[in-house]
Amino acid sequence: MDGSTKRMKRSATIILTFAVLSVTNPLQGRIVHREQSLYQTILVDDTGSRRCLQFSVRRDQRNQSCIDLKYPQRMVFTYTQMMMAGLLLTPNPKKILIIGLGGGTLPLALNDLFPGTLIDVVEIDAVVVRVAEEYFGFQSGERINVFEMDGRIFTKRALIRGDRYDLIILDAFNGDYIPEHLMTREYLQETRTLLGTQGTLVANTFSKSRLYDHESVTYASVFGDFFNFKHYPSSNRIILISMAGLPTLDLLQSRAERWRKRLRPYRIPIHNYPDRMSRTTDWDLEARVLTDQYAPANLLRSRNRHR
Amino acid sequence: MSLELLGGRLLAPYFGNSIYVWGSIITVFMLALSAGYLTGGWLSLFNPSLKRFSLIFFVAAATLYPLTMITEPLMETVFQAITDPRWGSLVAALVLFALPTFILGLISPYAVRLLVDNVDRAGNTAGTLYFVSTIGSALGTLATSFYFVLWFQMDTIILLLSGTLLILGLVSWTAARKG
Numbered sequence: 001m002d003g004s005t006k007r008m009k010r011s012a013t014i015i016l017t018f019a020v021l022s023v024t025n026p027l028q029g030r031i032v033h034r035e036q037s038l039y040q041t042i043l044v045d046d047t048g049s050r051r052c053l054q055f056s057v058r059r060d061q062r063n064q065s066c067i068d069l070k071y072p073q074r075m076v077f078t079y080t081q082m083m084m085a086g087l088l089l090t091p092n093p094k095k096i097l098i099i100g101l102g103g104g105t106l107p108l109a110l111n112d113l114f115p116g117t118l119i120d121v122v123e124i125d126a127v128v129v130r131v132a133e134e135y136f137g138f139q140s141g142e143r144i145n146v147f148e149m150d151g152r153i154f155t156k157r158a159l160i161r162g163d164r165y166d167l168i169i170l171d172a173f174n175g176d177y178i179p180e181h182l183m184t185r186e187y188l189q190e191t192r193t194l195l196g197t198q199g200t201l202v203a204n205t206f207s208k209s210r211l212y213d214h215e216s217v218t219y220a221s222v223f224g225d226f227f228n229f230k231h232y233p234s235s236n237r238i239i240l241i242s243m244a245g246l247p248t249l250d251l252l253q254s255r256a257e258r259w260r261k262r263l264r265p266y267r268i269p270i271h272n273y274p275d276r277m278s279r280t281t282d283w284d285l286e287a288r289v290l291t292d293q294y295a296p297a298n299l300l301r302s303r304n305r306h307r
Numbered sequence: 308m309s310l311e312l313l314g315g316r317l318l319a320p321y322f323g324n325s326i327y328v329w330g331s332i333i334t335v336f337m338l339a340l341s342a343g344y345l346t347g348g349w350l351s352l353f354n355p356s357l358k359r360f361s362l363i364f365f366v367a368a369a370t371l372y373p374l375t376m377i378t379e380p381l382m383e384t385v386f387q388a389i390t391d392p393r394w395g396s397l398v399a400a401l402v403l404f405a406l407p408t409f410i411l412g413l414i415s416p417y418a419v420r421l422l423v424d425n426v427d428r429a430g431n432t433a434g435t436l437y438f439v440s441t442i443g444s445a446l447g448t449l450a451t452s453f454y455f456v457l458w459f460q461m462d463t464i465i466l467l468l469s470g471t472l473l474i475l476g477l478v479s480w481t482a483a484r485k486g
Contacts, residue, residue, distance in 0.1 A: 157390075
């Protein structure tokens with residue numbers, strides 16, 4: 001490498017560093033709480049009226065859960081709103097299971113909407129539960145039970161008890177690391193039993209990387225047809241499954257119309273959802289199914305898709 | 308080490324993969340290895356031979372192989388009996404991995420006895436042996452966690468480990484017959 005290229009590289013590095021600093025700093029906000037748990041670093045940060053729960057110190061970390069302190073009902077993030085599309089498949093759930101608490105936005109909203117409904121929340125990290133209570137207005141109570149344990153263990157225990165749920169929301173993938181035992185065929189089979197014959201499953205997962213193919217064939221192998229609901233700017237996608245069979249587009253639209261007003265305070269554009277819920281197979285059918293025997297989800301996530 | 312890594316994976320569906328699961332596995336491996344070292348040293352007192360040495364490998368291979376079959380039902384039983392995942396994972400790790408790890412622990416001290424021909428060089432021989440065995444552990448760890456889990460089912464990896472031990476046993480058996 002000659003001297004001029006070296007100089008150019010150096011000045012480029014300096015310019016880039018400044019650019020990164022000037023972009024990240026104003027967005028950084030004020031950190032109100034920082035705590036190291038057994039599993040992750042947890043940060044609570046305020047930017048204007050927006051309070052966010054972040055699960056890592058990395059600056060580029062975008063997986064987080066936010067609330068608007070002025071309008072606490074509003075769902076700040078698109079993927080949180082999208083998970084409420086589950087209500088188009090099961091309009092009146094009596095018993096709900098949520099795996100992964102985050103800031104507690106979903107259980108609070110569902111408790112508002114269905115005051116008589118029993119909600120079980122499973123969260124592995126006790127610090128997340130405490131932070132959600134102290135900073136995000138989350139409150140467990142008569143209708144919301146929190147279980148501080150691994151989601152897979154909870155599921156197995158619930159099977160032994162013979163429990164059934166009308167709606168299960170799987171929202172456990174919130175950081176750089178995927179709990180691999182929550183993404184296998186065996187786990188999904190256990191979850192399917194918990195759903196009974198009528199239940200609905202909503203899973204917040206990934207739409208990028210080679211993992212997309214493996215995860216899609218795994219879900220298809222257990223549940224058959226499902227709705228694939230993607231959000232392109234982020235890498236989120238929501239998988240929606242109904243044990244009673246997927247509703248027609250007409251039914252989805254009429255349900256969305258009925259929900260439209262009730263969900264307005266939460267900022268959920270539910271009337272846009274039916275058209276975006278796809279049943280098309282757009283993944284590599286040759287990809288290997290993930291099982292308890294073969295579960296390299298984190299390695300697959302760092303690989304690019306073939307096409 | 309390869310087996311230890313797989314252990315964490317095998318226990319995850321029943322006991323999660325939190326820090327206590329790794330604590331259980333490492334505890335069991337350390338206990339079983341230490342008992343194996345002690346016993347291996349003691350065994351080397353009685354007519355040590357390459358032939359007997361090869362038997363250790365055969366037994367190790369034979370105790371590893373059943374892991375591909377008994378893991379599920381055993382963990383199911385422990386899961387039903389013990390609610391606390393810490394004690395559950397400890398008991399499961401003990402039942403599953405203590406025996407094969409104990410047998411593997413016999414190898415090093417027995418090998419020291421076979422390789423040492425004079426006391427002056429004993430330290431040197433033991434050092435070389437530790438070197439080989441620890442390098443082997445490092446490579447096994449790397450290969451398993453970086454590649455094997457991406458290519459193979461876990462049962463296949465256990466089968467590979469068992470097969471490798473069998474081959475090593477055969478090699479030392481043949482050497483014993485020739486020598």
